[in-house]
Amino acid sequence: MAGRAGTPGAGALETIVRRLLQAAFRPAGASDEFRDRLIRTSLNILDERKTGHSGKSGNRLEPGVMESFRDNITSVPRVNSLDARNSGEPIDDSAADAEAFRAPEKRRFRG
Amino acid sequence: MTIAASARTDEAALIDEVRRGDTRAVTEFYHRYLDRVFNFVYHRVGGSVEDAEDVTQDTFISAFRSIHHFRGDAAIFTWLCGIAKNKVRDFIRQRHRAKDIPREQMVDMEDQDALETAMSDVWQRSLADDVVDQDMARSVVRELFARLSDDEREALWLRYVEELSVKEIAQVLGRTPKGIEGLLTRAKKKAAAGEDEVEL
Numbered sequence: 307m308a309g310r311a312g313t314p315g316a317g318a319l320e321t322i323v324r325r326l327l328q329a330a331f332r333p334a335g336a337s338d339e340f341r342d343r344l345i346r347t348s349l350n351i352l353d354e355r356k357t358g359h360s361g362k363s364g365n366r367l368e369p370g371v372m373e374s375f376r377d378n379i380t381s382v383p384r385v386n387s388l389d390a391r392n393s394g395e396p397i398d399d400s401a402a403d404a405e406a407f408r409a410p411e412k413r414r415f416r417g
Numbered sequence: 418m419t420i421a422a423s424a425r426t427d428e429a430a431l432i433d434e435v436r437r438g439d440t441r442a443v444t445e446f447y448h449r450y451l452d453r454v455f456n457f458v459y460h461r462v463g464g465s466v467e468d469a470e471d472v473t474q475d476t477f478i479s480a481f482r483s484i485h486h487f488r489g490d491a492a493i494f495t496w497l498c499g500i501a502k503n504k505v506r507d508f509i510r511q512r513h514r515a516k517d518i519p520r521e522q523m524v525d526m527e528d529q530d531a532l533e534t535a536m537s538d539v540w541q542r543s544l545a546d547d548v549v550d551q552d553m554a555r556s557v558v559r560e561l562f563a564r565l566s567d568d569e570r571e572a573l574w575l576r577y578v579e580e581l582s583v584k585e586i587a588q589v590l591g592r593t594p595k596g597i598e599g600l601l602t603r604a605k606k607k608a609a610a611g612e613d614e615v616e617l
Contacts, residue, residue, distance in 0.1 A: 319605055319608065319609055320577075320605065322608075323573065323577055323605060323608050324577040325554075326554050326557055326558055326561075327554075327558060327573060327574065327577045327578050328577065328578060329551055329553075329554035329555075330551060330554040330555045330557075330558040330559075331460050331558075331574070331578055332551065333452070333456050334455060334456050334459040334460070334464075334466075334469070335452045335455065335456070336451050336452055336455040336470070336473065340470055340473075340474075341447050341451055344447060344451065344473075344474060344477050345440075345443055345444055345447055347474075347477075347478065347481075348443050348446075348447075348477060348478075348481045349438060349440060349443055351478065351481045351482060352435070352436070352437075352438040352443070352481065352484075353438055355485070356438060
């Protein structure tokens with residue numbers, strides 16, 4: 307399609323715009339070091355998803371540990387509960403009291 | 418099988434291997450897309466390598482975290498450009514907030530017009546290098562970009578620098594193909610209007 311006198315047609319204008327933009331914005335590339343770092347990070351993300359582990363030490367429990375912990379908690383007899391105290395039976399609190407009032411152990415610096 | 422369909426099958430196979438955590442596939446993924454995404458980001462953050470690396474890294478981390486949800490409706494590069502575009506927007510918002518600007522002069526970055534102006538400034542900055550053989554092209558494009566909206570600039574870039582199809586540009590910008598054709602036509606008309614003033 308021809309344009310008005312002195313201006314390029316649609317095809318010519320498209321070519322001019324393409325050339326101008328490609329000349330003005332020369333391609334920029336990432337460094338090899340940056341690429342290697344991203345590859346490592348991405349593999350960690352994929353591995354984290356596969357294993358369910360964050361890869362950081364001590365931040366997450368293995369699967370099943372939390373459930374097992376909860377089972378143990380609920381299976382502990384609640385001898386000192388309010389119900390037991392209200393039952394009228396004598397309760398021996400001496401061991402718990404001794405534990406509660408024991409002086410804290412001296413902390414050692416572990417360098 | 419058409420070339421486009423063959424490319425799509427090839428991309429689907431690559432994505433499958435990447436999802437399985439295959440090191441060679443992940444390396445191939447970066448070999449194909451890192452420079453293109455870096456280039457996309459680099460000119461949108463004002464031509465700073467450091468900023469471009471930060472935003473590119475955020476883009477790929479987001480992509481890998483959501484790679485299991487990628488359905489292959491779009492080409493991989495189109496999908497990555499969509500993520501990168503949002504990351505660039507976040508980056509520009511954060512940087513303008515972080516600047517030491519008196520409160521009364523502070524631009525509201527939730528305001529779309531203010532954000533477009535900020536993004537236009539960044540585009541202009543990426544054209545600021547004085548390289549002798551690029552001078553003419555840079556000055557013409559600088560003048561042209563100043564008259565375009567953010568989406569018109571994006572559409573022109575994606576069409577003529579990245580050479581994406583109209584359908585792919587529509588996916589990146591979240592518009593219809595017809596809307597993109599309209600954007601490109603308007604942008605080229607503005608270029609033609611400016612062409613009278615600049616000797617090409």
